[in-house]
Amino acid sequence: MKLIMDFKADWHDTLKEIMSNEWGMDTAGLTTDVPVHYFNAAQRRIPVRPRTLLISDTFQCPAEHQAGWELIQQKVKAGQDLTPHLSKFIEKTKKKDLMLNDWGVHHLHLGTLIENGFVERADPLLFARITDEYFYAIDVYDHASWTNGEIVETVHRNWPESVAHWVIQGVKGERHSDEERAALRKVHMNAFFLTNDQTTYGPLGGGTVASGHNIFSVIQMDIEHDRLECLERRLFEITDEVMPELKKAGYTDAAEVTAKLVLTEGFYAAFFPEYRLLVNFYPRTT
Incomplete structure (x- = not known):
């Protein structure tokens, strides 16, 4: 036999079903690169679970957006879905988030009124690093702050233990301006980050491959493909x-x-x- x-x-096919049926994405046209798009999309989403909220020492929310900030705090602590506060591009299959790839930082909208599944769009934005256990509220920024070095400086100053595994030992990075960082991201190039106290970090979000996807998307695809080849051999055995x-x-x-x-x-x-x-x-x- x-x-x-x-x-x-x-x-x-299973990943495409999840993307289509659960995430509302258009998967037409995806071929052998399905897992890269799947893991890239998963990275941009925020899994629903309660988290401990930690707020930076310089955090300030404008008074007119306080209600939106309080709503997000409530959802974070209660483990409610934060998707309505994310970019509407969360439903776009091939969209990349270059700040998330570079620094591991999400941006959330501070609106309170929901229309078509999302809160209203407006400046400013809440920037946060989010793990399974913690929601690190960095600060509130405008739409021009994607490469603002203070974002990483704030994370480093407040929660260095949370990013300690990204410290590059024995190497001193080069200091880049916000404009230089933007130019590097535009061509999908990675760069170290040198803090004010001379600590060098690799990309806190894992980094970007030439296609603009997060490097972990490609690594996870390769790991699973190798596992599936082993499983085929196992079933034959x-x-x-x-x-x-x-x-x-x-x-x-x-x-x-x-x-x-x-x-x-x-x-x-x-x-x-x-x-x-x-x-x-x-x-x-x-």
Whole structure:
């Protein structure tokens, strides 16, 4: 019996379903680069969970936007969805966020009235670094502040432990102006950041590849593709163990059998569509 399978293609289809059905994205035209767009889109979103709110020593919110700031604080602590405060481009499949790639900083709108799923758009914006556990409120900036060096200086001064793994030891970075940083981002080039106290950081957001996507999007795709190739070999190796179940489901002597990858709760599974048989064959760790 020959197993016919393409787990990479199956995984790509699963990612497209998530992007389309859960995130409202148009996935038409995506081909072998589906995972890069998926991970890039996931990075721009903020998973819904409660977080500890930390506010910088220089944080100031204009009085006219205080209600919006209080609404965001409430949502952060309660673990409510922050998507309405994000850019409307969050639904654009191929959109990149260059500040997020470079510094790991999200920008959120401070409106309170929701229209078509998003709060009203206006200056200024709240800039924040967001992890699974913490919401680091950096400050409120205008739309021209994407490369303002004070953003990184504030993170470094207030929460150095949160970005310590990005410190470059034994190397002194070059100090760039805001305009130079903007020019580097425009051509998708990465640069170190030298703080006022001479600490050198690599890109706090991971960095950008030539396509403008976050480098982690490409790394995660490569890791998963390698895993899927291993899973195909694994399923082939355990064919004799699966055969009794296939025979119960109606297999006799077909020369070829198609297997599709399915992600079940806690397992990678193989689905044999001709026999409507689902077999969990390898545990998922994430």
